[in-house]
Amino acid sequence: MNENDYSTTHVAPQVPEPTPEEERELNAMYDRMEQLHLKPLWRQIGNLMPNHPEPDAVAHRWDWEELYSIAQRSGELVPVGRGGERRALGLANPGLGGPTYIAPTLWAAIQYLAPGENAPEHRHSQNAFRFVIEGEGVWTVVNGDAVPMRRGDFLLTPGWAYHGHHNIATEPMAWLDGLDIPFARQMDTGFFEYGTERLTDESTPEHSRSERLWAHPGLRPVAYPGARAASPIGRYAWEFTDRALSEQLALEDAGFPGVVSPGHAAIRFTNPTTGSDVMPTIRAEFHRLRPDAVTKTLHEVGNRVFQVFEGSATAFIGEKTFELKRGDVVNVPSWKPWHIAAGSEGADLFCFSDHPIFEKLDLNRTFNPEGI
Amino acid sequence: MNENDYSTTHVAPQVPEPTPEEERELNAMYDRMEQLHLKPLWRQIGNLMPNHPEPDAVAHRWDWEELYSIAQRSGELVPVGRGGERRALGLANPGLGGPTYIAPTLWAAIQYLAPGENAPEHRHSQNAFRFVIEGEGVWTVVNGDAVPMRRGDFLLTPGWAYHGHHNIATEPMAWLDGLDIPFARQMDTGFFEYGTERLTDESTPEHSRSERLWAHPGLRPVAYPGARAASPIGRYAWEFTDRALSEQLALEDAGFPGVVSPGHAAIRFTNPTTGSDVMPTIRAEFHRLRPDAVTKTLHEVGNRVFQVFEGSATAFIGEKTFELKRGDVVNVPSWKPWHIAAGSEGADLFCFSDHPIFEKLDLNRTFNPEGI
Amino acid sequence: MNENDYSTTHVAPQVPEPTPEEERELNAMYDRMEQLHLKPLWRQIGNLMPNHPEPDAVAHRWDWEELYSIAQRSGELVPVGRGGERRALGLANPGLGGPTYIAPTLWAAIQYLAPGENAPEHRHSQNAFRFVIEGEGVWTVVNGDAVPMRRGDFLLTPGWAYHGHHNIATEPMAWLDGLDIPFARQMDTGFFEYGTERLTDESTPEHSRSERLWAHPGLRPVAYPGARAASPIGRYAWEFTDRALSEQLALEDAGFPGVVSPGHAAIRFTNPTTGSDVMPTIRAEFHRLRPDAVTKTLHEVGNRVFQVFEGSATAFIGEKTFELKRGDVVNVPSWKPWHIAAGSEGADLFCFSDHPIFEKLDLNRTFNPEGI
Amino acid sequence: MNENDYSTTHVAPQVPEPTPEEERELNAMYDRMEQLHLKPLWRQIGNLMPNHPEPDAVAHRWDWEELYSIAQRSGELVPVGRGGERRALGLANPGLGGPTYIAPTLWAAIQYLAPGENAPEHRHSQNAFRFVIEGEGVWTVVNGDAVPMRRGDFLLTPGWAYHGHHNIATEPMAWLDGLDIPFARQMDTGFFEYGTERLTDESTPEHSRSERLWAHPGLRPVAYPGARAASPIGRYAWEFTDRALSEQLALEDAGFPGVVSPGHAAIRFTNPTTGSDVMPTIRAEFHRLRPDAVTKTLHEVGNRVFQVFEGSATAFIGEKTFELKRGDVVNVPSWKPWHIAAGSEGADLFCFSDHPIFEKLDLNRTFNPEGI
Incomplete structure (x- = not known):
């Protein structure tokens, strides 16, 4: 980051051009600040406080x-x-x-x-x-x-x-x-x-x-009451994930709610002692897209990583487009708009994110430019 | 309740015997109080505030x-x-x-x-x-x-x-x-x-x-985030309850923890959006006792109701003993010490209680006289 | 309660008039039920489950x-x-x-x-x-x-x-x-x-x-972190209550929000470790009405008790009207619509209620017939 | 960070010295990894996952x-x-x-x-x-x-x-x-x-x-119920902070609890709608030390910053010692043991930290080597 680079959305401070003498005095002052381990906000604010998240991370x-x-x-x-x-x-x-x-x-x-x-x-x-x-x-x-x-x-x-x-x-x-x-x-x-x-x-x-002990739907051992910071389930077996996703699509076929959006089923792995995320800092989900289904476009604070489990898809992330096949991994940096379109055989996608961190700190924000 | 009955644990007020004149004045005062819809605490406190819960409900x-x-x-x-x-x-x-x-x-x-x-x-x-x-x-x-x-x-x-x-x-x-x-x-x-x-x-x-949509272990639909006051699962199928209990006993056989006490497996039905009770006022559990197993003795604030699902048992509740066979229902009033001993073929017991009410209001209290 | 009294809002079961023989059989059955400590819902439902709370308590x-x-x-x-x-x-x-x-x-x-x-x-x-x-x-x-x-x-x-x-x-x-x-x-x-x-x-x-230790606004001792079931403040001194109410009315005079409704200031006494009610079962508030101010009409699940601290007021509770002067106490039973109109010198009212019980159990409900 | 630097507490991988041919193959592999935007954990783990926090930040x-x-x-x-x-x-x-x-x-x-x-x-x-x-x-x-x-x-x-x-x-x-x-x-x-x-x-x-509206001890406006992410109090006036600290020391003088440790009073600024920190990411406190009083030594996950408001003190942070007078600012990096000793006139210290972030994410940890 160049300290004097203002992000496009910040205006440059409206300061008259300094005279050479003023320039010298300013430089002396800035040198002194550096010795004192001080930095002036007015030379950094665009980088430190952009109008919206401008992640250094790129989609890849x-x-x-x-x-x-x-x-x-x-x-x-x-x-x-x-x-x-x-x-x-x-x-x-x-x-x-x-x-x-x-x-x-x-x-x-x-x-x-x-x-x-x-x-x-x-x-x-x-x-x-x-x-x-x-x-x-x-x-x-x-x-x-x-x-x-x-x-x-x-x-x-x-x-x-x-x-x-x-x-x-x-x-x-x-x-x-x-x-x-x-x-x-x-x-x-x-x-x-x-x-x-x-x-x-x-x-x-x-x-x-x-x-x-723990992987029974809606049941918990009486011997272990109370909330835990992390899920006590060590293994979320594929059999259950697969079934839960299939049921969402079958309910959609029968005209009932349950999917995230048309053709887009998704489950979140949860901590059965709280109903919330599996671990304090990490969210994990599994998404299933019908052939040619497309997810809604989202801007989100925080980062997602997807891995294609089965099928193929195209990920649109910010300005970039990625063709994804089985096993490929792609990440979505903070606030980059993203959506995913399944290939002709549909797509099964594992996904994890850091969203719980920002939800707990009241820093989360989501925006759907399509207006929902 | 007789207003002048002091529970055995309350002492009677140490008041000198009133003279006949005082008696008349007192009676006049008490009559006046009655007209004004007032009642003196000192004539009621033993009934109103017993040393420990003295339920009118009886075990039956x-x-x-x-x-x-x-x-x-x-x-x-x-x-x-x-x-x-x-x-x-x-x-x-x-x-x-x-x-x-x-x-x-x-x-x-x-x-x-x-x-x-x-x-x-x-x-x-x-x-x-x-x-x-x-x-x-x-x-x-x-x-x-x-x-x-x-x-x-x-x-x-x-x-x-x-x-x-x-x-x-x-x-x-x-x-x-x-x-x-x-x-x-x-x-x-x-x-x-x-x-x-x-x-x-x-x-x-x-x-x-x-x-x-909801009865998958540790999984929830992404379309429905957030906590709900009551569980969205409409049916907790017997197949899962049975399996969860069997696994607890199998783990006990293998030397691992999970049961409530020796020979006593138990699961609680929960709201998967919170990990706590299925409904705000009612707790529901299923208990399985091995042949001849005996539960720990407990005094608890609140009420339990048991129904024998399979097998037979003897319930000891306060001073009473009840022989229970399939389908029989028995209740445990507040603070009455209780334990249940399975018959020779073991016992499967459905149980519900009002404990969530008292836990939420910080009024719950549990006491195990055996010291655990 | 008469078991056969149906509340006006429940319809009577549509049962054909029994013949004398049927009548005998029914009576035999009901006698047997009584011996077995059973009662049929169909003869009680109107009383047990009225259309809305029908408290035995009356306003007084x-x-x-x-x-x-x-x-x-x-x-x-x-x-x-x-x-x-x-x-x-x-x-x-x-x-x-x-x-x-x-x-x-x-x-x-x-x-x-x-x-x-x-x-x-x-x-x-x-x-x-x-x-x-x-x-x-x-x-x-x-x-x-x-x-x-x-x-x-x-x-x-x-x-x-x-x-x-x-x-x-x-x-x-x-x-x-x-x-x-x-x-x-x-x-x-x-x-x-x-x-x-x-x-x-x-x-x-x-x-x-x-x-x-605890009665400093927004400050708590570092030595005692964490939430407590009840407030650690032993005394909420009048000086602070009075000032908080006066400030709400002064803000209203200056055109800023803060009061409950026009001319109606109110504070809730809270537990500073949680921001919620002072004790798990009891809410306490203090209300100040300007001269001739009138509170909004409310139906609420739960009970309120008011005591006039200063001034005078008229309380409208269900069908009843009560004139209140300094020190008088009046109660509002569950779901009875109520509002209070201050007298010409205004009214200061202490109020307590059981609302926290019902909020914690998701049983609270409020209805303002004026449509806010 | 040098990727091949193992922190002192991690052992170096026990790998036999590679032959020149193996060396070539390894280098080719590492080059390929770099092209693919991959890095091997085994060359980084000491830096990425030290035995305890090893902050780049220094105390200053x-x-x-x-x-x-x-x-x-x-x-x-x-x-x-x-x-x-x-x-x-x-x-x-x-x-x-x-x-x-x-x-x-x-x-x-x-x-x-x-x-x-x-x-x-x-x-x-x-x-x-x-x-x-x-x-x-x-x-x-x-x-x-x-x-x-x-x-x-x-x-x-x-x-x-x-x-x-x-x-x-x-x-x-x-x-x-x-x-x-x-x-x-x-x-x-x-x-x-x-x-x-x-x-x-x-x-x-x-x-x-x-x-x-909000700075009244234990009182909140009825018009604004519910929890807020951040405190609604815009100004915590010095008058109240000062009084709360004085009272803790006066209680200590009278033999009652309240201070953090002998001679060390402290208050936390809180959100009155929750009793917890003023904002989701920042904790703020004020500490008052009697003349020559010394705080307990703590290792803590997270960062503190102190500013001397009045008096003087010596801060011991890790290996470093700082003399502090009015207005001086000093920071404590994560997990560096710290304690502060007041000068002969005592010390008033404002303090803020990021501890709420780590408490909410279950990443907080505190260790007092003196064993309390």
Whole structure:
């Protein structure tokens, strides 16, 4: 950012051209300010306080085939283990420079685990989830609970839960990781601790204990009353997500409400102890578009990331257009208008966002230019 | 209540015996107070403010066979229709005198619908649920949504939702109704309106639309964000309740937590938009006891009603003991210590209570004399 | 209530006149039901579920001069002390029969303490407040904090706080007590314990410690974060109430918003840790009407009690009209339309209600027939 | 940040030294990743996920005399008006590089207004407050309400409220501004709009209308029920802050609780509609230390900024020690242990922080190494 660059929507201060003498005095003053660690607002306000969010982050699409192939290559060249902790490739927003942020708040990565590999246990205050685009054979162990990972599953590792993974299959497995690492790093909130090198539970059950206790519709164990900051459900199995979306479209076919807009079904993954988002900083949803259906256009404060689970779509984000096929990842920066049009076979889209942060802080704002 | 009866825990005021003259003056004063619609606290306090809740309601057991047989008889003699509205037999607590209250807050009734019968639509601000002890073939239509009723199902009709029922089977059907009618009546909060004579939807779908939209574990439709006062799930199908309870016991077998106490599994029916109770005034739970398992003893502010769904049990409530078999109903008045011991085949128990009222008003209190 | 009385708004069940034989069978059935502690809904519904609240409580006015004079008389004839606990004259709603309820939820009483008298300490789960209509010289000691009582002050004794009073003045003192005794009694939630006979603090400070810690506008002690069920402010001093009301009227004079309606200023006493009502079950407000100002007409679920603090007014409640002068008390039963017109010198009115109970349970409803 | 720098608390990955051939392959892979906008976690984790917050921000002290003198100089050389908007000197944390952030979330600035000057109206979604270290004669107009500014006052401009200032005195005036500009900028949430050039209300009342309506202890206008995101009190007058702090110390002298720790009184400015913080992102407090009193040592997630209002103190922050006199500003970065020791005349300290952000997101953590 150039300090003297005013964003187009701010007017330049109406100051008469200084004389050379005034110029010298001003410069002396600005030098003195710099020594004192002071900066004048009047030379920055357009950048600091734009008329609407002007994110440095840009919309970008990552191609799944390329992601998968380079993840595979890293599986050949780089071992996974203590220190590096995870074989995860972070999707780095081209507009955000150095660190691996897909958005100012969010981290997204492809994690890859070869057959027989083991990612040692650790914990961190950062909230994490995994979404499985394909494969099976990995169990993630969260606070001692072995959770199977299969295509379509959405899995939680809320902040400060110990977790590790192992792949017991004969095939490698790759999935999407989402965390609030950038938020924690920029806001200085993160804590991290190593756990055991070996997993604390090497069993491979069909369902996690968290599902057996908590994943029943509208039912909760009497032994655990009260609200929790994060969902106790470790695995949102694909079977239920798929069914909920199908039902919305079937209700639409029968003339009843339930979908977000015509041809656009969507569910939000929630914390059953509160009915709100799965974790304090991250929202996760699954969207299903009928063939050729188009979502409403939205401007929203905050960031979304989509991954195509099935089918194909075209994403329109600000001025950009992205063709998306299975596995591709695309992000929507804050306040950029976006809509998605499904291809001829329809589209299933996993989505996560940082919207809960801004809703809790009363900073959220949504605008639909089509007027709804 | 005798105004001059002091409860055993209150001391009598230490007042010297009045002289006859004083007696006359006192009587004159008390007469005058009565004319002015005044009553002196010092002659009432033991009754008005006992040391702990001393409910007029008593623990009582209603025998299912008797209930069912008289309900059947009423089916022969009394038509159902507009005016009487429902063929419901209210369980009247023997301690509460005239009106049909099973507790100061709660109404419980057996409702009976003969083949082909139709209970016309109406709505009321009173919250209502139904629990099906046996049979099938009735659909309840709630705000235009046809909801099937089958053994083990728990069904909601939150306050101000239009509802009616019809029986399309060749068999009569009976179920348990629970409402907060006594609370509404005593607190003067109730509103009531007639709806249509015929049901607004005579279809007989396998699942209600409310289930299709909302009864998916940890998932909610994106189209309906926000908290609601009452659960949007119209039917909590037995299949899920049964599975959740079985899983708790299986987890206990495997050495993991989840049950309330040894051999005692329990789930609470919840509002998925908040994680709390299904309706603002009524809590509903389902308890499963292993053979010979015994619940912890509790004193609780508020009232519980149990119905045996399967198996048999002995309920110990205050000084009383009740043998319970399938279908029997028993109530626990406020603060009476209670525990339940399952019979040799175990026991499945539906339970509802008014505890949410007292939790919201910070009046709840629980005491376990065994010290946990 | 006559069980066979249908409220005017319910239709009578459309049942053909029974034959003598049918009549016998019906009677046999109803007898059997009575033995089984069952009551048929169809013979009660109009009473149990009226179209709108039809309270047994009636609107009534108590005359302050009469109240005060009989309170004085009781001061001569009846000592205050352990057992009777308080020299309090409960205002008994003429519609509510035996016990001392001004409303189904609320107790209101005049309490009288002669010079040098002492009301011993006790505590109860019932929430209590006092409002001082005249006089000074009594300190109420709440959990060891000596709280002065002076004309216009509103004082809290939230549930389970130990409290006693003593009068150190040379004059007797009388005030209005408000509690949720009827709610606790009918709902079986009440607990009671004796404390010390002598007050735990006999000092007579100008301000209570609770005021010194908590009664600063918009400020709270950092040492006590978090929400509390009841307000920590023991005394809402008249000085602040008066000023807040005057400011609302001054703002109205200057053309700015703030009053409830033209000429009608009102403040609500609140819990500074939450911004909501002072206690979980009781709302308290103070209303000031300009000369000849008239409040809007309201139907409300729940009960209000007014006491005239200064000036005079006419209260219109349902079909009734009451002339009110200083000290007079009047109640508004649930759903009865009411408005109040100030006399020529205006009116200052203290008001308390049970509205928080019904708001928390989603049972509140308000209707303004003038159409705001 | 060097991507290959592991923080001292992370172990380096235990990878065997690659052969030259492997080295080439790795480099090719890393080059390819860069092209694809991917970064491997294993080369970053120590920086991205340190064991505890390792803020880039450093603790720094700004000297009031220097601040004031350069502000004065800018008053001579730079006009205030549309475009630059405010004559505000932002305190730029030496550890945070380019933009003017005192913390990752917070902006702090000295604003200076010469006699007769006028800062035009605008509004922004960023939350703002002002704290007046000395002087009087400025009115800030917030949504049309003219609010006086005097020494010790704490003033609010919640997000999206129009506001401007004018100085009607014959002296210049300077004060401390605090905003969440950095949070809004980094999180892309900010909106900004110009208002009128001239103030919408040029009156100079003794009290703002917001104070007249809302600044009464424990009282709120009945006309405005419900919770608000930000406090409706525009001005927290010094008189009340001072009194509340004095009372805490007087209670301590008398042996009663109320202070944070011995000799350390503190109040939090709150939103009277909720009892919580004045604005969704910013906490503000005032601390008073007796002569030579020392606060407890704390590690806290989040950032604090202190300004000395009166007296002198020594701040111990991490490894650093700062001598503070009247007007000096010092910041505490996240998780740096801090305590403050008052000088011989005691110290009055204004304090603001971003703690509400992290409390709402369940990311707050506090640690007192002294074990309390």
